[in-house]
Amino acid sequence: MKTTLKLLLPIILCGLVATPIQADSAGRAGAYLKMxxxxxxxxxxSAFTAVADDATAAFWNPAGLALLKKHEASFMHANLTLDRKYNFFNYAHxxxxxxxxxxxxxxxxHIRFGIDGIPETRLATGRTDGVPFDPADNLPATDPGGTYTPGRNVYIFSYFDDTETSTFGTYAKQLSDRWYGGLNIKSLRQDxxxxSADSWGLDLGxxxxxxxxxxxxxxxRDLGEKLTWDTPSGHSDRIPVTTTVGLSHKPNDRLTLAADINKVQDMNAKFRLGAEWWMKDFAALRLGSQAGDLTLxxxxxxxxxxxxYSYVDxxxxxxxxxxxxxxF
Incomplete structure (x- = not known):
């Protein structure tokens, strides 16, 4: 037992002090990567760091893929509030x-998050090729006559998307009788x-x-990630590192209990609790708390x-x- 505690203590301390604790902040780059x-x-x-025994472990803790006994594919779809859509797909071999x-x-x-078909209305200052308006052009406009005349405004109506994607490859293996390790190499993009902006990054588990x-x-998660935009200024947004430590315990073959401490850089640490109960071999129920929010x-x-299926308040x-x- 003492040997076990000595091995676990550095893990726990790393999770607690890896980043300073400050007030919560919103609107961070790559926020979808924390969902x-x-x-x-x-x-x-979301107390899954020490459970991580299915294909989604690639996201939560890549080391967990080494626990798989069979090839596995997984897919998730969610229509969230504010017209946001979240899709995930992966395959573990x-x-x-x-x-x-x-x-x-x-x-x-692969993860895709975003809002499609955002309406935009803006005042046109010139033709689509950048040439200023000229009355002699006799351009189509929005008035009943159908032509542009000096002194009248021309508006452009269009739609655009705000999407963020993450594609990552994972390698995981059993390191010893008790240790498992995993690594993600990630490609990020926002349009x-x-x-658009791009970045590379790493996850370790x-x-x-x-x-x-x-x-x-x-x-x-999200080590070394910084989205650099293709604008003249070359503005970049750094994605904060997320550190999570967790424990899971199975009192019996049907019940799993789990607890995580999740720490996003420059934000307060948050606790996550979860339970999974397989009533039969084919049906299960789950209950949890994600930073105080009820999950089912x-x-x-x-x-x-x-x-x-999951519900999160x-x-x-x-x-x-x-x-x-x-x-498979």
Whole structure:
């Protein structure tokens, strides 16, 4: 037990002091990267760092992919408040040796978040090719006569999208009898009106098997990420690092209890709690608390398929998410 505590203490301290604690802030770059994926994990209050035993572990703690016994694909869709849409897809593949033993697990994941079809109305100051208006051009306009005349305004009506995407590859493997490790290499992009920004980044994750029924986890997300815009000023937005430590325990084969401490750089640490209970082999219920917000969830299995639902009482309103996964 003393040896276990010595191993876990650096993990816990790293999660608590990796970044200073300050007041919460909003409107940060890459905020969608803090929202989480998979209705199963979200129904458990996002306390998934030390659970991480399905394909969505690529997001929560990439080390968890090393726990997979089969290839797995997962998908999530959510229509959120303010017309926001959140989609996630990934596939995890086991690499095996000649004896059929898993050597490592690789995965490819994609997240798309944004608002499509944002209406825009603006005063036109010239033609689309940048040439100022000239009465001799006899340009179409918005008045009944259908032509531009001096002294009248011409307006442009259009739509644009505000989208953010993250595509990342994962490599995970069992490091020893008790340790598991994982790494994400990420490509980020944001498109807003006619401009875009790009960045590369890293995620790191570790799992430690405390006992047959207890796991400890550490996740470091969004390392070195800075979105640089293609504007004349070359403005950049740094994405804050997220550090999470967690514990999970299975009192029996049907019940899982989990707790996380989540720390976003320059923000207060937040606690997450979750529970999962499989009533039968094909149905489960979940309950959680995400920084004080109630979360609920349920699952239903059909052969190699699992369908998940989650409800989260968020600040901006109720959020419902559905996801599905399949093992191969």
């Amino acid at each position: 989480g994926v998979g209705a199963r994990a979200l129904g458990m209050g 086991l690499l095996k040796d000649k004896q059929g033993k898993t050597k490592a697990v690789v995965a490819l994941s 807003l009106f006619t401009n 570790f799992l430690y098997k405390v006992s047959d029924r207890t796991m400890a986890g550490l996740s470091l 969830g349920a699952s239903f299995k059909v052969e190699t398929w699992r369908f998940d 968020e600040t901006l309103g109720e959020a419902h998410r559905i996801s599905a996964s399949k093992q």
